[in-house]
Every structure is written in C-alpha cells, then in structure tokens.
Amino acid sequence: MTATDTTPPELRPYLTAAHEQLWCEADAFAADHVAARVPLMEASPHEVERELPQLMANRGWFGVTLPKQGYGGMEAGHVAKTVLIHRLGVVSASAAAILQATLIPVGALQHWGTVEQKQRWLPQVADGTALLTIAVTEPDAGGHMGGIETTAEWVGDDEWVITGEKLHIGNSHLAHLHLVVARTALPGVPTSQALTAFLVENDRKGVTVAEHRARLGLHGFSAGRLILDRVRIPAANVLGEVSQGLYVAQSASILYGRSNLTALSLGIHEALVQTTVQFLSTRRRYGGHLSDQPVIQHRIGEMQGRLQTAMTTAYSAVHLLDSGLACDSQLIGAKHTGHQLAAQSAQDAMELHGARALDADYPLQRLFRDIQHTYPPAGTGEFQRIHLAKAALGTAHIQWSDRHAAETA
Ligand SMILES: Cc1cc2nc3c(=O)[nH]c(=O)nc-3n(C[C@H](O)[C@H](O)[C@H](O)COP(=O)(O)OP(=O)(O)OC[C@H]3O[C@@H](n4cnc5c(N)ncnc54)[C@H](O)[C@@H]3O)c2cc1C
Structure with a gap:
C-alpha cells in the first residue's frame, strides 16, 4: 500500500510526499509501540508513561519543527507536526499529548531564544536528551x-x-x-x-x-x-x-499550542468515528446490522461530515503557517471548531453504542474522557471566541503568524 492510499483525499493539497511518508511512519510506530501500551496506561492512571517519550525522542520527533543546520532538527514544519500528533492521537491521545506538550515551549525557544540559549538546548531537544x-x-x-x-x-x-x-x-x-x-x-x-x-x-x-x-x-x-x-x-x-513574557507565551500558544491541540482532538475524533462505525456495522439487528438502519446512517453521516470538516480545517491552518501566510485566526478557529466537532461526535458515539459505551474495557469511554482534555489548554472556547470576534470586528492587533513568517524569511 502506498502512502496516498492511506491519506484522506481532502488532505492531499496539504501533504507532500515527505508528509505522507511521515504519516505512514507515525501509523507504524503507533501500531508497533503505542497500541499495546494503551491498556497498561489505562490500568495505571497514577503512573507517568516514560518509555514512549524516549522512543519518540529516539526518532527525533521532538525536533520536528527545528532547523537541521546547527540544531539537528527534522526541519519538517507545522504540517508535519500535525501529522505526528494526529496519527499518534488516533491510537493514544496520551502519547500525542506527550509529544505536543513539549513542542509548544520548543517553538517559543526557537523564536525567542538567544543564540547561546538555542545552541545549548535545541540540539538536546532534537536528539531527545532534553524535554521542555x-x-x-x-x-x-x-x-x-x-x-x-x-x-x-x-x-x-x-x-x-x-x-x-x-x-x-x-x-x-x-x-x-x-x-x-x-x-x-x-x-x-x-x-x-x-x-x-x-x-x-x-x-x-x-x-x-x-x-x-x-x-x-x-x-x-x-x-x-x-x-x-x-x-x-x-x-x-x-x-x-x-x-515580554506575555508575548512569549501568547505567540507560542497561538502558533504551536492551538495547532497542537487541534491535531490532538482530530486524532481522538478519528478514533471515535472508527470505533463507532466498527461497532454499528457488526452489531446484528433484523437479519442485518445496526448500520443498515436509516436513522443510524444519518448519525454516522453527521459524524463523518464533522470529521472531514475538522480534518480540512486543521490541515489548511497549518499549511497556511508553513506557507508563510497570516493565519492566527485560522489556527484559533481550527482549535475551537476541532474540539467542538469532536466533542459532539463523542456524545453521538456514546449514544450510538448503547450500554456498551460504558464498559471499562471498551475504548469508547477512554476517548470520551480524553476529548474533555482538549477544551482548556491553549485557550478555552471562551478565549478562542474572544479572539475570533476580534478578527471579525477587525480589532485584533498582533498577527504572530506574520511575525513568524518574517523571521523565517
Ligand atoms: C491536558 C491539559 C494540558 C495543559 N497543559 C498546560 C501547560 O503545558 N502549561 C500551562 O501553563 N497550562 C496548561 N494547561 C492549563 C490550561 O492552559 C488552563 O486550564 C487554561 O488556561 C484555563 O485555565 P483554568 O483551567 O484555570 O480555567 P479558568 O481560567 O479558571 O476558567 C474557567 C472557565 O471560565 C472561563 N473564563 C475564564 N475567564 C473568562 C473571561 N474573561 N471571559 C469569559 N470566560 C472566562 C473559561 O473559559 C473556563 O470555561 C493544561 C490543561 C490541560 C487540561
């Protein structure tokens, strides 16, 4: 199977061959190293997972946005960052959260650090010996x-x-x-x-x-x-x-935090749709399956529509960022919409599973709990709406994506 067989068509405008390769690598990593750990992590909520970050660090993924020259990063950009978080998030939101949480301060250090600070810390981030x-x-x-x-x-x-x-x-x-x-x-x-x-x-x-x-x-x-x-x-x-502390935090949150949380909610959203479709298309009813019922199909259709919208919104926003275009409002909107759509699908998924949704050994209740964690970080919904209203009213003053583009140029 080639990479383009696995990536959704609506994302092709945003994905290069290198992104598709990374997509496959992340999926393979998730299957080989993450999937088996999920039940262990679920069974030990009082423990911190330490092996997965090490395995991700060994692949250089904490340096996904860092330049190669001088720091040894992957220099792969924001779409690549989204690919990694999204694909890990389908299998384990916790693994994706570990990756994304460090990528926010790494971005801040990259943009705001002195030469000495960057030379000291960024190579260690890229080779996986320092997490932030x-x-x-x-x-x-x-x-x-x-x-x-x-x-x-x-x-x-x-x-x-x-x-x-x-x-x-x-x-x-x-x-x-x-x-x-x-x-x-x-x-x-x-x-x-x-x-x-x-x-x-x-x-x-x-x-x-x-x-x-x-x-x-x-x-x-x-x-x-x-x-x-x-x-x-x-x-x-x-x-x-x-x-300048407000600006350091704000720029990192808008350029890295928003898109990271968008990718995280997207991974959970995809897992919600997959789990629900799998359940409905195998649960027997009236000589067929639940998925044959028109009422059920309408709800599957709604979930799929939301997922496609969340997918396109997430990737188009980071594609703008990689293209050096002003896109603060798109990054903010993608985080806001991505969480909202995924949370609606989580509720649908719970209802469509009946009592099965509640079984502790079934993945759905994990997804339902995990999606609650993408609302507060990198700005709650209230703060996203305040920013979006400023964009609509023409009163937003700083465009961090513009500054980022000028710096990169
Ligand atoms: C998984 C996860 C990871 C996180 N990672 C980090 C991290 O790495 N670093 C870090 O610093 N923080 C992190 N956070 C914290 C996160 O940034 C905060 O939870 C978030 O900023 C909201 O703050 P709060 O929870 O104190 O809620 P509050 O600020 O107390 O808000 C409570 C409610 O009131 C609303 N509200 C607050 N002020 C207003 C207002 N002026 N107008 C209208 N409504 C308002 C909020 O939207 C929210 O609904 C993380 C949180 C989670 C869940």
Whole structure:
C-alpha cells in the first residue's frame, strides 16, 4: 500500500510526499509501540508513561519543527507536526499529548531564544536528551495571564529569584527544562509589560514537581504542579526581553499550542468515528446490522461530515503557517471548531453504542474522557471566541503568524 492510499483525499493539497511518508511512519510506530501500551496506561492512571517519550525522542520527533543546520532538527514544519500528533492521537491521545506538550515551549525557544540559549538546548531537544514544559497556568490564573502571581525578583549579582506555583503543566514529570512565565513588575503595570519568561532547569535548587495525580483522562500523560521556592536564575536565562513574557507565551500558544491541540482532538475524533462505525456495522439487528438502519446512517453521516470538516480545517491552518501566510485566526478557529466537532461526535458515539459505551474495557469511554482534555489548554472556547470576534470586528492587533513568517524569511 502506498502512502496516498492511506491519506484522506481532502488532505492531499496539504501533504507532500515527505508528509505522507511521515504519516505512514507515525501509523507504524503507533501500531508497533503505542497500541499495546494503551491498556497498561489505562490500568495505571497514577503512573507517568516514560518509555514512549524516549522512543519518540529516539526518532527525533521532538525536533520536528527545528532547523537541521546547527540544531539537528527534522526541519519538517507545522504540517508535519500535525501529522505526528494526529496519527499518534488516533491510537493514544496520551502519547500525542506527550509529544505536543513539549513542542509548544520548543517553538517559543526557537523564536525567542538567544543564540547561546538555542545552541545549548535545541540540539538536546532534537536528539531527545532534553524535554521542555511551558509553565504559565497557576492555581488562580488560568486563561487570565494578568492574574499570574509567581514573582521573579531581581536581586543583583546577575540573578533573579523566582517564587510561585504552576499548575496543569504538560510533561511536568518528564521535563529537564521549564519555560516559566513570572511577574517582574509591580501591581498596576499592564500585563503586556508585567511578565517575563525564564528558562528554569529542573535540577535547580528550589524546583519541585509535586506527586503525579491521576486525572479524568490522558492516563500516562503528566500535567502536574510545579513549585518554585526562591529559585535563583541567572540573567542569561531570561527568554526574550524582560517584560515580554506575555508575548512569549501568547505567540507560542497561538502558533504551536492551538495547532497542537487541534491535531490532538482530530486524532481522538478519528478514533471515535472508527470505533463507532466498527461497532454499528457488526452489531446484528433484523437479519442485518445496526448500520443498515436509516436513522443510524444519518448519525454516522453527521459524524463523518464533522470529521472531514475538522480534518480540512486543521490541515489548511497549518499549511497556511508553513506557507508563510497570516493565519492566527485560522489556527484559533481550527482549535475551537476541532474540539467542538469532536466533542459532539463523542456524545453521538456514546449514544450510538448503547450500554456498551460504558464498559471499562471498551475504548469508547477512554476517548470520551480524553476529548474533555482538549477544551482548556491553549485557550478555552471562551478565549478562542474572544479572539475570533476580534478578527471579525477587525480589532485584533498582533498577527504572530506574520511575525513568524518574517523571521523565517
Ligand atoms: C491536558 C491539559 C494540558 C495543559 N497543559 C498546560 C501547560 O503545558 N502549561 C500551562 O501553563 N497550562 C496548561 N494547561 C492549563 C490550561 O492552559 C488552563 O486550564 C487554561 O488556561 C484555563 O485555565 P483554568 O483551567 O484555570 O480555567 P479558568 O481560567 O479558571 O476558567 C474557567 C472557565 O471560565 C472561563 N473564563 C475564564 N475567564 C473568562 C473571561 N474573561 N471571559 C469569559 N470566560 C472566562 C473559561 O473559559 C473556563 O470555561 C493544561 C490543561 C490541560 C487540561
């Protein structure tokens, strides 16, 4: 079977031969290394999966968007990144989540890092020896970055001291380096000037990762609590300029976070449709199968239509990004729509399975739990709609995709 036999026709305008090759590689990896681990991860929600990230790192996938020259990355771009997350996500949303969570701070480091910072860390990302987190969310500051309470205080002698707590931090238990956004200005200073991003090594004195706690879904993926107790950080670890922390976090979230979460929800969505079609077309009824019933076919048709829309929206947005075109609003819209459509299909899938949906040893309840995890990160639906309304009203001011294109050029 050739690659084009496996990729959906609606995606062909966005996929090169190299993307199709990567698609097949990701599918093979998922079949050979991920599928068998899914029941193990499901059975041990209190444990963090550590082997899969190592296997993905060995393939260089954490460096998918990094340049080859100087860093040893794959230099494969955003469509390739989407292919990897999407294909892994069909088999295991947890595996896809592990990959995508590190790719967000890697993007930030690539765009905002100094030459020294990039030379130190990016080759380690590309060869799989360093994983990163982006640590923005706090117990009392989620989507509201102006509410960040973690402070970084300049204490002279070339040092900052960071104190605070970060929550829901993807790959918290795997990472060697945390991109921490902290308050560096006094209260009253506008958020756009009050925050700074820092690179905080996991082994610095005062850094603690709280015990991993099981969550509703994404078993095996850690999204835990990071405690920073008077952590001393050299000035050379500031990422971007002092007071640009909002922009570092915002650009990473729009250019990498949105598309990563879109790809993750797409993988889950595809698995939902596959599982449901398989069930309905084998469940006997009236001498045939449930899938013969017109009412059932209408609902399958709706699920398939949603999946195709989510698929095209996801890939067209990252194709624009790879093409150097302004596309913030498309990246945001794809994340928003992708989650919504997948969540609707998850509800349909549950209903169409009857009581079978509820069996703990059947994959559907895992997919139903996992899809709940693609709503909050990289901007909840409310925040996506605020951004989209700005696009409609012509009041959006920064286009991070434009800046990214100018930088790449
Ligand atoms: C799987 C997963 C991975 C994550 N990974 C990371 C990570 O790597 N790094 C990181 O920093 N964070 C991460 N997060 C956290 C995520 O970014 C936050 O959950 C998100 O920003 C929302 O914050 P919150 O959960 O505190 O909700 P809140 O901000 O408390 O919001 C609660 C509800 O109120 C709504 N709301 C809030 N403010 C407004 C407003 N002004 N107007 C209208 N509605 C509003 C929200 O949309 C939401 O529905 C992750 C979360 C998950 C689930």
